[in-house]
Amino acid sequence: MPFEITKDYIQKIQQLIAEDKEDTLLEMLAEVHYADIAEIIEEIEYSEAIYIIKLLESDVTSEIIAELDEDTRENILKGLSSKEIAEEISELDTDDAADIISELSDKQIKEVISHIEDEEHAKDIIELLRYDEDTAGGLMAKELVKVNENWNVLTCVKEMRAQAEEVTRVHSIYVVDDNDILKGRLSLKDLLTTSTKTAIKDVFIKKVDSVNVNDDAEDVAKIMQKYDLEAIPVVDELGRLVGRITIDDIVDVIKEEAEKDYQMAAGISQDVEADDTxxxxxxxxxxxxxxxxxxxxxxxxxxxxxxxxxxxxxxxxxxxxxxxxxxxxxxxxxxxxxxxxxxxxxxxxxxxxxxxxxxxxxxxxxxxxxxxxxxxxxxxxxxxxxxxxxxxxxxxxxxxxxxxxxxxxxxxxxxxxxxxxxxxxxxxxxxxxxxxxxxxxxxxxxxxxx
Missing domain, CATH: 1.10.357.20 (SLC41 divalent cation transporters, integral membrane domain)
Structure with a gap:
C-alpha cells in the first residue's frame, strides 16, 4: 500500500518535535521516502520544518529540498546558512543543484558556491547557471557516462565503473572522440559480448538522437516523447557532449507547460497558485x-x-x-x-x-x-x-x-x-x-x- 500522510501522523511528528525526541523522530522517518517527507514539511510549521531538515542527513534532506514547492523551499533556505545550503547542494545532481541555487540572491549564490568542497561539482553548477531555464542547457545534468572511441573494451569498462559512481542512473553510454565530439552510443549488450581487446569505434552505434544546449525545453520534450527516450545527450555549438537530460526533467517540463496552458485558457496571464498574495x-x-x-x-x-x-x-x-x-x-x-x-x-x-x-x-x-x-x-x-x-x-x-x-x-x-x-x-x-x-x-x- 502507498504511504499515507494522515492528520494523526502529522500531529505525532509535531509532538515529537515539541518534546525534542530526536531518536524517536529519526526512527519514525527512517523508512519514509524523501518525497513523502517533503509533503510532511509542506504541512507543518516553519520552525518544525527547519528542525527536521537539520536533524536528517544531507543525502536525504537534499532530495527533500529539491522536492519542495518553490515558496516553501525559499522559506526553508532562509533558515539555513550558506554553508548548510552548500552541504545540501553537494549531495544533488548538478541540474537539481543549479535549479535550487538559481533561486538565491547573487550574493548568496557566490557564498554557497564558495562552500562547495568538490571544485568540479561547483564548476559544473556554475556552467549550468549560464543557461536559460527553458532551454536544454537549463534542463541538463552534467553527470553522465562517456567513453572514448579509441579505447578498447577493457579500458572502457574500467572508466565506466569510475564514472558511474557519480551518476544516479546510467541510461546510456555515450561515445566521444578526443575532442569530446559526440559520435554515438554504446550498447551494453555489445560491450558484454565483445572481446576486451576490441576497439570501441568498431562496436558503437553511430545513430544517436541529441539536442543543442540552446534548444527550447518544449522541443526537447517533443523529441523525447516522439522517440520514447529515457534520456537524451546535449551538445554545444561545436557538437561536444556537455550533458544529458533525463525523463524526470521532461515530465516536469510537460507538467509546467500544461499548468501554464490551463491557466491561460482560464484567462490567467501569469503563473500563480492559490496561496499567492x-x-x-x-x-x-x-x-x-x-x-x-x-x-x-x-x-x-x-x-x-x-x-x-x-x-x-x-x-x-x-x-x-x-x-x-x-x-x-x-x-x-x-x-x-x-x-x-x-x-x-x-x-x-x-x-x-x-x-x-x-x-x-x-x-x-x-x-x-x-x-x-x-x-x-x-x-x-x-x-x-x-x-x-x-x-x-x-x-x-x-x-x-x-x-x-x-x-x-x-x-x-x-x-x-x-x-x-x-x-x-x-x-x-x-x-x-x-x-x-x-x-x-x-x-x-x-x-x-x-
Missing part, C-alpha cells in the same frame, strides 16, 4: 477581465444599433445569450483541439483540408442544433416560422464562423511565435460572442426586413 492573483486575472468587460461594451453597442429590431421582434432578444454562448463554446472547442495538436506536434495535412473538415463538421453540428432549437421554439414557445428560420440560419452561420476562427487563430498565433493556448481563453470567447451577436442580427435584418 491577493496582489499577485489580481495582476494575473485583471487583464483578461478588462478584455471581457471591453467585449461586453462592444456587444451592448451592437445591440443598441438594432433597437428597432428589438421593438418589432422582441422574441429575438431572448435568443441573444444563446447565440453568443454557442459562438463562444464552439470557438473554444475548435481551438482546444488545435492547441492540443500543436502541443503534441500531431497537426498534419494542408490548411485547405483542415478548413474543409471544420466547415463540414460545423454544418453537421449546426443543422442538428438548429433543428432542435427551431422545433423547441415553435412547439413550446410558439414563435412564428419566419422567426424560427431566422434563428436557425443564424445559429448554423455562427457555428461555422466560430469553428473556423477557433481553428485558425491558434495556428496564426503559433506561426507568429505566440503561445496558441491564448486562443482557448477569454480572447476567443469574447471575440466570438461579439461576432455571434453581429451575425445574428445581420441575418435577422436580412430575413425579417426591419
Amino acid at each position: 491577493i496582489w499577485e492573483l489580481t495582476k494575473a486575472r485583471l487583464p483578461w477581465l478588462i478584455l471581457a468587460l471591453f467585449g461586453g461594451f462592444v456587444s451592448v453597442s451592437i445591440l443598441g444599433g438594432f433597437q428597432e429590431a428589438m421593438n418589432k421582434y422582441p422574441v429575438l432578444f431572448f435568443f441573444t445569450p444563446l447565440i453568443a454562448a454557442m459562438a463562444g463554446n464552439v470557438g473554444v472547442q475548435s481551438s482546444a483541439i488545435i492547441v492540443q495538436g500543436l502541443a503534441n506536434d500531431s497537426l498534419r495535412g494542408s490548411y485547405f483540408k483542415r478548413l474543409l473538415k471544420e466547415v463540414s463538421q460545423s454544418l453537421l453540428n449546426g443543422f442538428v442544433l438548429a433543428a432542435i432549437l427551431m422545433s423547441a421554439g415553435m412547439f413550446f414557445l410558439g414563435f412564428e416560422l419566419k422567426v424560427g428560420i431566422t434563428v436557425a440560419i443564424s445559429l448554423i452561420s455562427v457555428i461555422i464562423i466560430a469553428s473556423i476562427i477557433g481553428t485558425f487563430i491558434p495556428i496564426i498565433l503559433d506561426k507568429r511565435g505566440i503561445d496558441p493556448a491564448l486562443a482557448t481563453g477569454p480572447f476567443i470567447t469574447t471575440s466570438n460572442d461579439i461576432l455571434g451577436i453581429l451575425i445574428y442580427f445581420s441575418i435577422a435584418k436580412l430575413i425579417l426586413g426591419f
Whole structure:
C-alpha cells in the first residue's frame, strides 16, 4: 500500500518535535521516502520544518529540498546558512543543484558556491547557471557516462565503473572522440559480448538522437516523447557532449507547460497558485477581465444599433445569450483541439483540408442544433416560422464562423511565435460572442426586413 500522510501522523511528528525526541523522530522517518517527507514539511510549521531538515542527513534532506514547492523551499533556505545550503547542494545532481541555487540572491549564490568542497561539482553548477531555464542547457545534468572511441573494451569498462559512481542512473553510454565530439552510443549488450581487446569505434552505434544546449525545453520534450527516450545527450555549438537530460526533467517540463496552458485558457496571464498574495492573483486575472468587460461594451453597442429590431421582434432578444454562448463554446472547442495538436506536434495535412473538415463538421453540428432549437421554439414557445428560420440560419452561420476562427487563430498565433493556448481563453470567447451577436442580427435584418 502507498504511504499515507494522515492528520494523526502529522500531529505525532509535531509532538515529537515539541518534546525534542530526536531518536524517536529519526526512527519514525527512517523508512519514509524523501518525497513523502517533503509533503510532511509542506504541512507543518516553519520552525518544525527547519528542525527536521537539520536533524536528517544531507543525502536525504537534499532530495527533500529539491522536492519542495518553490515558496516553501525559499522559506526553508532562509533558515539555513550558506554553508548548510552548500552541504545540501553537494549531495544533488548538478541540474537539481543549479535549479535550487538559481533561486538565491547573487550574493548568496557566490557564498554557497564558495562552500562547495568538490571544485568540479561547483564548476559544473556554475556552467549550468549560464543557461536559460527553458532551454536544454537549463534542463541538463552534467553527470553522465562517456567513453572514448579509441579505447578498447577493457579500458572502457574500467572508466565506466569510475564514472558511474557519480551518476544516479546510467541510461546510456555515450561515445566521444578526443575532442569530446559526440559520435554515438554504446550498447551494453555489445560491450558484454565483445572481446576486451576490441576497439570501441568498431562496436558503437553511430545513430544517436541529441539536442543543442540552446534548444527550447518544449522541443526537447517533443523529441523525447516522439522517440520514447529515457534520456537524451546535449551538445554545444561545436557538437561536444556537455550533458544529458533525463525523463524526470521532461515530465516536469510537460507538467509546467500544461499548468501554464490551463491557466491561460482560464484567462490567467501569469503563473500563480492559490496561496499567492491577493496582489499577485489580481495582476494575473485583471487583464483578461478588462478584455471581457471591453467585449461586453462592444456587444451592448451592437445591440443598441438594432433597437428597432428589438421593438418589432422582441422574441429575438431572448435568443441573444444563446447565440453568443454557442459562438463562444464552439470557438473554444475548435481551438482546444488545435492547441492540443500543436502541443503534441500531431497537426498534419494542408490548411485547405483542415478548413474543409471544420466547415463540414460545423454544418453537421449546426443543422442538428438548429433543428432542435427551431422545433423547441415553435412547439413550446410558439414563435412564428419566419422567426424560427431566422434563428436557425443564424445559429448554423455562427457555428461555422466560430469553428473556423477557433481553428485558425491558434495556428496564426503559433506561426507568429505566440503561445496558441491564448486562443482557448477569454480572447476567443469574447471575440466570438461579439461576432455571434453581429451575425445574428445581420441575418435577422436580412430575413425579417426591419
